[in-house]
Amino acid sequence: MKIIMDGKEVAAEYGQTILEVARKNGIYIPTLCHVPGLEPAAMCRICTVELTENRRTRLVTSCNYPLRQDAEIQTDTARVRNGRKLIIELLATRCPDRAVLKELGERYGADIHRFPADDKDCIMCGLCARVCERVGANVLTLSGRGVEITVSTFMGRVATNCIGCGACAQICPVNAIRIEDQDGYRSVILKGKVASRIPLRKCTSCGQFFGPVIDLPPVLERAGEPGVPAFNASICPNCSRRNHAKRLVQRHFEPYDTAIQALAEEGRRL
Secondary structure, three states: OOEEEOOEEEOOOOOOEHHHHHHHOOOOOOOOOOOOOOOOOOOOOOOEEEEEEOOEEEEEEOOOOEOOOOEEEEOOOHHHHHHHHHHHHHHHHHOOOOHHHHHHHHHHOOOOOOOOOOOOOOOOOOHHHHHHHHOOOOOOEEEOOHHHOEEEOHHHOOEOOOOOOOHHHHHOOOOOEEEEEEOOEEEEEEOOEEEEEEEOEEOOOOOOEEOOOOOHHHHHHHOOOOOOOOOOOOOOHHHHHHHHHHHHHHHHHHHHHHHHHHHHHHHHHO
16 A cells, blocks of 8 residues: 655555554644544534545545555645635634634634634534543534534533543643632533532542542443452542652661660670
């Protein structure tokens, strides 16, 4: 299989996506809806490239297009850049003044104020819903159809089955999801509204509230790590680290204490 990318032959394995091959060979292709840990969904379309196979040239999304035969790929032609520019300008209407869109706008010469602002506070990349499903919470989901599709909870109600992991906020490329810990509760704020609210635990050591304790056994079993010992769910991570550090110090100096006691005992006998 011979793959030519931007005029150079690159190393590629059968079935790898165009994006994987590009990143492996240090070729830049922008993405907003793709992370390596999740299956590609090609929702933002900004990773579109020009592909030539069997003498046919067309535009394809690089994140989910597998290479299975000889191909030539152009990642930065005028046609590709113009397409990305328009996508950035359209996405900017949904999330005005977001840093990631400003950076992409500068790179591709896009006017992020070209169209009237819609203030949807979401670019519909779907990452939050996909990662929520992957961790097993299934709180956030895509609802609606066509231009009315949106991220929401079941029936738009405040979810109580959220595990409070914060993966949705961490993965959102436009920082449209917030995690707030207040008055002993953790809330996930989606588009300015509370999407889920769950109680926090109170540390039995320092008295501070800390993040929800996730039911790890099912997660570890799915990951193939069922033998990991259970941790103390009644103390916060800070106290846990502090206690662990104390035990390490005690274990380190224990042989010296034993030696000193032995010398003292020998001195008394003499």
